[in-house]
Structures are given as structure tokens and as C-alpha cells.
Amino acid sequence: MSLNSFGHVFRFTTWGESHGPALGAVVDGCPPGLALTEEDIQPWLDRRRPGTSRFTTQRREPDRVRILSGTFEGRTTGTPISLMIENVDARSKDYADVAQAYRPGHADYAYDAKYGLRDPRGGGRSSARETAARVAAGAVARAVIPEVRVRGYLVELGGDPIDRVAFEDAEVDRNPFFCPDAAAATRWAAIVDSARKAGSSVGAVVECVAEDVPAGWGAPIYAKLDAELAAALMSINAVKGVEIGDGFAAARLSGEENGDPMRPGANGRPDFASNHAGGIAGGIATGQPVVVRCALKPTSSILTPMDTVDRQGAATTIATRGRHDPCVAIRAAPVVEAMVALVLADQKMLHRAQCV
Amino acid sequence: MSLNSFGHVFRFTTWGESHGPALGAVVDGCPPGLALTEEDIQPWLDRRRPGTSRFTTQRREPDRVRILSGTFEGRTTGTPISLMIENVDARSKDYADVAQAYRPGHADYAYDAKYGLRDPRGGGRSSARETAARVAAGAVARAVIPEVRVRGYLVELGGDPIDRVAFEDAEVDRNPFFCPDAAAATRWAAIVDSARKAGSSVGAVVECVAEDVPAGWGAPIYAKLDAELAAALMSINAVKGVEIGDGFAAARLSGEENGDPMRPGANGRPDFASNHAGGIAGGIATGQPVVVRCALKPTSSILTPMDTVDRQGAATTIATRGRHDPCVAIRAAPVVEAMVALVLADQKMLHRAQCV
């Protein structure tokens, strides 16, 4: 199996480095006949694009996507869809230090330990810039699952959670934090500003809900819908934890509290009195909203000098110059959405293969 | 890709239902020449075996494993290793209710929604009994990674965490809870007894540490070591959350707090001042201990009647008879260990394929 690919029958492969000429994705297995142009993909990339507020990296990338194959007269043909985004604002000279020493918490050392060499410019392949390709692929996935609404947002930043009572869906698009709580967004601005000025960084928690996922998508045992989502989210840069439904809190409930009672609902489907399960049981969707959550650590590239070693193993310190997100998790919301959409598109097709 | 298989080059497939004649695993891609007999596998199965204390299900299964292929004169030959465990104590008559109505929180409804039919006896394929096959396969994986020590234990049960100061590795094998804190184990006995007598159930958190994983195992982007571990653990019955290293707590740290500073260590390898990362950066092992944690919900099969619907969609209530674990998480510790070992064996071989 290829390690830069994801999915079973709806499958995408990403390629590209932070400071190479371009990056992209090849989406394979897409159903034919779907309307798809660059204009259908661009808006999703624009949501993730850097440099749109002072709270994200100041790198200026237009992130314009090109469709190089797989469509004809505005429709998918069923053949692989090649998507390319050119890098236009790379400043590789900032990375001389990083080439010689390892940023604590970053992938620098691990890449060298594995491969014996690495592209240090902007983090190379380990850069969060790779996630632009996922967002482009995710836009194709959305075309495969028009019946599902996938919505991501931040529920905690720098240890400061939103107030669930104040949750307003429309607010997510009104502030630069994908935050559904206006008051929290105001507080978060101060937190990120403070971290940015201190040359530090903060983490956050992203939640994503997929509504109207049909009961039955998913599969036992090793391609469970929750297992696929866990892999998808944990593959995103900086993610260190993943939860489905109540997640870790479920471990503190009793069996009676945790079960989601059913009663007769519309169209012969049950209504559920609660959704502790996050819409998945036995790895298969129940028809309730699918709820996932992931924790992102603070950016490892910070201005504060840290103890480290250089490539020869000698002691040194490193402070990361270059342009970085003080909270990489902010721009992760569209990435989480994309990964959820990609998993669901694949599972829809897998379900159709076996069960329709 | 097969949905009841896991792994890339070291790959296993499990099969079997709770009340079928047998269950098993086929392990494919195992290196040749490794010493392997049934006696090497049985002890790991015995740790997971039901009925060994009053805190687990009273179903009496000897869980004797047979090797049906892939070894010759006590050594692996490189061909597929077929492992079979017979079911000997199934009492299918207990499941008449479950066949007609859906247990809240259980996979019953989701299976019917997907497949249109299911084997209701003991939960069929969705039973935790399937994990016996994983433990058997995991024993083969351990033979592939003799350099690594994989150790799982419970760190929280029913909302009651261990005291990390009291952590004693040897204690894990001395109590029926895989608990490294003797005082916590005593408290947990009362918690589980209480839940059992009340016809209820409790959840728990399992932690697993893999020591001496060589720096370099793992891979970007979609087969990151942490992504594979997340999928592996989330595929275990009842798991609702997975963390690597500090997990969700990392989202509350600053960049300076979260980075693991390095200094020159022995053999040219760095020493790390901390291990917030849980031994993985950029999806690749750093050489530090790999630390994973997963949350298991309380067992859905409880004696307390719950509101639900039957197969025809009519309202009813259900209380689960049959024999069940009041805390399925207890016996999950060996399963988590097995899944971690299986991921690491695969990643070792993948690393060797590309990088040696």
C-alpha cells in the first residue's frame, strides 16, 4: 500500500513540499458525471489559505488550484483527477538554521533518522502546507456526498473552551477562528495575539459534525468508520488526540448513561434520545450526526530558543525564524472537514459495492 | 482493500463470530525463520481469557490456539500463518430478545441497517470475542519485533484514575485489572462489583507504552505511525477516543512547554528532556517510548431495561441477559498491546523495505 495515499475505492494521493514548485493531489475512483470545475474547489481552499488575518502565517499564497485531468466539459469522467497548486511565496533562505539543527517537537529529527536526508525548506514534506492538497481533494469528495453536510469549527483554543450554550453555526464564518461562540472568539484573539508577540504558540481542539450520514455506511472490523476517521484526523499535522462522540468522557459514564435510547421515528428510522455514540456503533453509522473531535498541539516553530542538537549530535539551541502560524489549529478546521468528507465519500462507495 | 484485514506488509485478517464454531486469524507476510509454536501464543491469549475472575464475563472459553499453517519444525516459513480458536461455551438461546430488538449503544441496529440481517448470537461479529484473534496475531507480531517491549495497563476505571506516583510495573500482573497502582486496584474492585450487582457497567482508560522503538519507524503522510495506531486502537470494540503522548492535554500547552528539548545522548542519539510527543514526530518514531492511550465506553449489554425499538420499528424495552463483562475495558489491555505490536511489526518491515 502506498503511504501517501488514503482511501479504499475513493482514493487520493498527495505530493509536494512546502518550498517546491507545486503541490497537489490525484483523486482516483471518483464517480463519473459529477459537476466539477476549479470554481467548485477554490472556495474551500480559500477558507484554509494563509495570510488572511494577523492570526495566521503571513506567507502569501494564492493557492489557486488547477484541474489537470479527469474532467471533460465540466463533469468528472471517472478517470483520475489531478489537482495542482503552485507555491509562489517560498522564502527558503530563512531555513539555514533548521537545516543544521532540529526543532524540538518538530519532525526534523525524525525525518533525518528515517531517511538520512531531508528537504529543510519550510519543513519540506512535513509542512502543514501539504494539507492544502487534502482540502482540494476534499472538495471533490463533497461532490460525491451531496446528501451530507460536513461542518468543522474550533471548540477550545489555548485551553479556553467555548460556551456550548452560545453555539451559533453562522458565527463560525464570521470570525477568523472558525469559532461558533462570538465571545470566545474575542477572547481567543487576545490569546493568539499574546502568543504571537511572545514568539510562542498555542494549541486548540477542532470539532467536526457530519449530518445526514445514512445509517449503514462504515464497516467492521478494521475499516470501521470511526477507525478510518481516527486515522484520517491523526494524519493531520499536530493532531495528538481523536475522539468520537463523548470520547474520553464516555469512559466515565455508566452503561445506562452512555446508551442512546431509541424510539420509533419518521420513515421507519428510530429516533435517538441522545448521541453519546457520536453517530457510530460497531464501526457503522447509525443515522445520527457523526461527531469527531481532535486536539492539535501548539506549533513547534517558535521564536523562543530551545535546547537541541545539531545534525552532528552536538548541543546547540534553536529559535525558528521564518513565517509561522502561532496557532496552526485555526487553519486546521477546513482540513478536518476535508478529511471527514474524504472518509465518508470512500465509505459511501464501499457500502454501495457490498450492500446495494 | 479488505475490511477485515489490517496492515501493509505484515498483514492479518480475522474471521469468526461469537457463537460460531471457531474464530481465527491469518497472518500474512511474516518473516521466515522465527521460532513460533502454539506455546508462544497461548500465554498472551490466557491473559485475555474470560472467566478468570468475578470481574469479567463468566463464559468459560479455554481459548486454545492451533497453528494450522505457516510453520515447519517450530519455525515460521514465510507463508501465511493460520491460527484457529474453537468456541466451546456458547449459549445462543440467551439471545432471543437481542434478535428482535436493538440494545442501545450496541451495534445491533447499525448491523441491521447495513446488512439487512445479522447473527444475533452473542453479538455475532461485533462481539469483543473477535479480539481473541487479534491477541493471537499479536503474539506473532511480537516475534517480529523482539527489540521492542510493549506493555498495556489501565490508568482509569469508572472515572477513578491511578496515582502516577504509585505506578509499579510489576503490580500490573498482580491484580485482575491490569492496574499498575495497588491502591487503585482495590478501589476498582469495589467499583466493578457495584456495577455488576446493579446490572450496570463502567468504562475505563487503557494506556500502552512501547519501549525501544527505533527512531525512523513510521512514515508520512497517511501511514503515520500515530495514524496507524489511532486506527488500530479505534478499531477495538468500545474505544471512543485515542491519544498519543500528552494527547488532548497538549492542546493546552504553549509551544515552549510542549516541545521536547534534546541534548547529546549515548551512541550519537539525542536524549530528550521530556516526552510530550509520546515518541512520535511527523508520524515517525523519535526513539523515545511510544505512548498511546484509549478510552473505552461502558459495556452496552446491561441488565437495566432501556427504551428501544424492535426490528419492525415498534417501541419496546430491552434488558440484556446472557453473560457479559461489567467492564469490557479490563480485558482490553492485552488487546491494545496486541494492536500496538501488530502496527509496529508492520512499520518495522515497511521501514526496512524503503530505507535499509
Next chain:
Amino acid sequence: MSLNSFGHVFRFTTWGESHGPALGAVVDGCPPGLALTEEDIQPWLDRRRPGTSRFTTQRREPDRVRILSGTFEGRTTGTPISLMIENVDARSKDYADVAQAYRPGHADYAYDAKYGLRDPRGGGRSSARETAARVAAGAVARAVIPEVRVRGYLVELGGDPIDRVAFEDAEVDRNPFFCPDAAAATRWAAIVDSARKAGSSVGAVVECVAEDVPAGWGAPIYAKLDAELAAALMSINAVKGVEIGDGFAAARLSGEENGDPMRPGANGRPDFASNHAGGIAGGIATGQPVVVRCALKPTSSILTPMDTVDRQGAATTIATRGRHDPCVAIRAAPVVEAMVALVLADQKMLHRAQCV
């Protein structure tokens, strides 16, 4: 990817050695709700079973199949179907010579070169006995594609081809050679008798036709229907060549001769004036009969002494005792059918995933 597995979404894994306790297959991804009992599988195994005439090996194996999982009350449940066949007539003592020296043309030397050790009893994993598991899995595949008729037969044996004018479908089941030409069958009996008495062996060519394969099954580029069939057939023991439609003869035609002209047919489908293409164009079924052919070399296990080397590299000679097929290709006809059915079941499901 697992190397003892085959297929994408309808996927099977085989295991077992010639003289181990058993062999089997795990079929994963099967649609739910299909009628399937051991009685549906056994007849196909009986067609391949050894010892039914003097023209095949005299090893007496009942080849009784057991379904260990994946069905409930006579229907598939969508979970993995584990099939097991016990070995009951192994005589391992015949293989002392084979353990020490390499049969020319056989896999003995290659296995040792790869693995450093091997199970020499009956050829171990390289034995044609493994194909029993394929035939069992193929019976499940047939249940997935009831619309298709798959029919295999021999068209040449020992260099003696059938007369196409004398082709009679019903004759295939009347003689021990799966030969559609009664006169050829009579000649072949003499050829095989002669080879058997001389301690020699002969090869043959098997053809297989799949009728009523719907236009559209198959896929570009690396899972072309013909590419999958080629892999499937070339994976059968002793196969050294594969053809689709006219095969090598197509290379001697002109473009006008080779094209299959179309004219309007029934139900809006075209009628084709010929079938040089063997029912596949661009890797996708055209709706015409799918025609494949494969050449099987003569059995390598012969009584005539041959020059060879032993495990230490010293010169020696070897003559294979033990019981062997003088023409292993005879019993390959049901195996070829099974592999064709397995490929088609997988492609039907893949097509449904993407295009329905």
C-alpha cells in the same frame, strides 16, 4: 498489500500447506443475504478433487469443506467467510529426497533462495493443493455473479488440440479431461497413460469463457479486467502464458481483420460481428463473452532422474517419488473457472461502487 490475498473489495486470502493439518480461504467483502451453505460449495470442489480417475494423482482427499464463519441460517451476513478443508491423506515420508535436493522446474530451489527454509512435504505451500482453497472461494464468487456463466475446459493436451468444429459443451462433463471434443478426449487418454507409464508428464491449454458479463465491468488502467484476469491465471501453479480473445494470434492480424464491427442489436446494445477482442476493450467488458486461455507446463515432479544440486550446492540427481498428476493441467480447469469468477465478482462490486 497482503501477498496471499487477491481482490479489491471482494477479497480472499488462502492459507495452508500440502501436508499440514488443513488448508482454507477467508472470503471478505461478500454481499449479505446470499444463499450459501456447504452444499453450494462442495460440488465445485468435487470437480477438482484428486483420485477420481487414473489420470490424476492417486492421493485420496475427500476435500470436504466447512464454513466456519460469515453465514447465519444459510445466508451470508456480510462478514468474512472462513472456509476450511482438512488434509487427510498426506504421506510425508515420500519427501525425504525433495527436502535435500531441488526438483528441476519446481519451486523448491526458489523457496529456499527466498526464505532460507521450506516445508518440503508435498511441496508445502507451492503445491497445487492450494488451489482447492481457490475453488472453494470461487464457489462463493459464483453466488455474487448469478448473471454470469463461467465455463472452463481444455483445448489442447500434450500438443494435441481439439477440433473446434467438434466442440460440444455437454461433452466437457462426460470425460475426465474437461474436453469438449469427444474424439480428442479419447486420444488424450492415450497420451496421459503413456506419460504416466513413462514416469513423465505433459502440459495443456485451458480455455475459459464467461458469458453475459455486463458491458462496463472492469476499469482503467492498472485494474483492467484483462490485467486482473492475467494476474489471476498466472498465479495458478504451472501457468506460463495467458491470452485474452485472439491473444498472440491478434499480433498477426491487420487492423481491419482484428476490429470487431458493430451493428444495432437488441435492447439498445450493439451486436458484434466477431469477438477477436475476447469481450474486453480498454480493460472494460464490452458485453461479449469474455474469453481467456492459459498454458500450463508439464508437472515438474517426474520419475525420470534429472541433474540437480542439493541444499549444500553439490551435484546430484533427483527422481520424484510420491503421488503426482501426470498432467496437472487437467484439474486446473475448475481452478481457472474459480479465478475467473473471483475476478468478475470483485469487478462487479467495484463497478457498482463507482458507477451505479
Next chain:
Amino acid sequence: MSLNSFGHVFRFTTWGESHGPALGAVVDGCPPGLALTEEDIQPWLDRRRPGTSRFTTQRREPDRVRILSGTFEGRTTGTPISLMIENVDARSKDYADVAQAYRPGHADYAYDAKYGLRDPRGGGRSSARETAARVAAGAVARAVIPEVRVRGYLVELGGDPIDRVAFEDAEVDRNPFFCPDAAAATRWAAIVDSARKAGSSVGAVVECVAEDVPAGWGAPIYAKLDAELAAALMSINAVKGVEIGDGFAAARLSGEENGDPMRPGANGRPDFASNHAGGIAGGIATGQPVVVRCALKPTSSILTPMDTVDRQGAATTIATRGRHDPCVAIRAAPVVEAMVALVLADQKMLHRAQCV
């Protein structure tokens, strides 16, 4: 599994249509540290490039390859290598007829039957132009297996075979037919000229030999080296048959004739007295030259009008304008080489994963 990808651990994905803006390949899993620049890839593309003699299509494509990712300072980094080739000489207006009616023998009808729509310009995805991406990927594969020499050439064209006695390796590069027999090349020029002038086309047989493949590469059962090669070659446009070693001729030999006797050789390896097996036994390389052969049908795009149906199912005739190869098999020799190299690179890495 992705259908436009090939390989297990060394895996490539191709994308692109004949008349789209570009086509390309993403090569994943490549070992790090290998010297690789565009200059290492271009010469292989130049061998396959169209328009270099009057015997191939007159489309003028420079086929310049760009490396967009996966290398740093002239060395592979272990991350995905994205290769892109721009299309510069597409004349889509020639394809109005093809858009409305189906060329007999071509993929036009099958694509429409599968997808309901297709890109008719130059054959879209079904064009042999896709093979340029394979040749680019194949050049990367060659860097992975420097110990192996892969050499492809034509052994028959239009039914006219070479004289094996006249075989001269150096001659292959001296004529436009990749023909190792100078006299045959002269005859073939007349055959192709004649077909071209008549608006017809001819087929051919390509042979490929891989020397110094180490004994042990390959694997049972469904990733046998010969099964992988068969799939690889059958996936090439126009291929209708594949042989390993003696191929179909082996079915006419006796067991004594077909076995390749061994005697003690250098370095503890056996010497083989013959190579009927084509270097593969039991799916595993024996250390002898690996010999494969494939038959390519005549090009389906011919000027001679043929009976066919249009998209509405009505009777019509079609004659293919546009620029086409009168013998597409000529330029297939570099493609066959590339596919053989790609299979071997993958198998080398798989072998290392399991057995070193």
C-alpha cells in the same frame, strides 16, 4: 485499492488524458538518497517519444518531464516524486467523428458503457499516450534496481518473426523498430510502410529480458513475480497475450524437456542448463534471466471504414482520421521495459521487507 495505481510498497499512480493540459505520475515509496534528476528520466522518454520516424504517429510532443516533488539537491528524499509532462501538440478537432460513433476494437464503446460519458479527444484516458507516464515512473524504478539490466525489443511484427540466430543486442538501438535482427528490421520497414499507406495497421510481439535479478525476489501466491508481470504487461494498451519463459510452447513439452537441470555454479549458486522457466519458479526468481513476452494487436484507429454504431445505437461507419501509429507496438518496447522495471523495484523492496 486505487485503480490507476500499481505496486505494493514501490507504488506509482498515473493521471492524464491524451489532449488534456498534461499527464503525469506520482511515485510513492521510493528509497531515499538515490541520485535522480530530470536528466536521468528524459532519455527513457525520448526512446518512446512519437514523431521520430515515419513509422510512428506524426504528433510532435517533446515529452519534457518535470520533477515537481520528492527530490532535494539531486537526491530522492523518500517522499512522493511527482512527474509531469505537458501535452503541447493536441489537435482535438480531428475527433468529432469519434465523439459520436465507436471505433471497432477501440475502448470508445466500453468507456461509454461504463461511465456514460468520455473524453473523446485523442482517446482520452484510453490513449497510449498514458504510457509516457509509465516510462517516466520506470526511470525512477531503474534507480532502485541498479543491479538489474532490463532490455526490451520486438521479436515479431506483422506476423514476421526475427531470426534468433541473427540476434544482436546492439542492433536494437540502431533501427526504429527496437529490432535485434537487422534483416528483419529492413523487412519490417516495408510491412509498416505498406500498412500505413493502406490506412491499415499491424501488430507485433515484444520480448523483455531482465538480467541479474537475484534469486528470491517474488512471492507466493497472488503476488507471484510472474503474476505481477502478467498484470503489468496486460495493462499496456493493445496487449492481448503474455508469456513467461517458454510460455505457450511449454504446454507442448514433456516434463523432462521442460525442467531446467541444475549443476553446481559459482558463488554457491546453481548453474542452469536451460531456461524454459524464464527465470521464475513458484512465483519466485531463480537467478536466471527473467524472460517475458507480450503480443500487441494492430492499432484500432485505421483509415479503412468499418461498420459500427453511434452513441444513439444507430448503424453507421467510421474511419479514424487524426494521427496514429500504424504499429503501436513499436513504441511499446520502452513501455514494456518500464513496467518490468517497476515490478522488479517493488518486488525488491517487498523481499527486503520480509526476508532481510
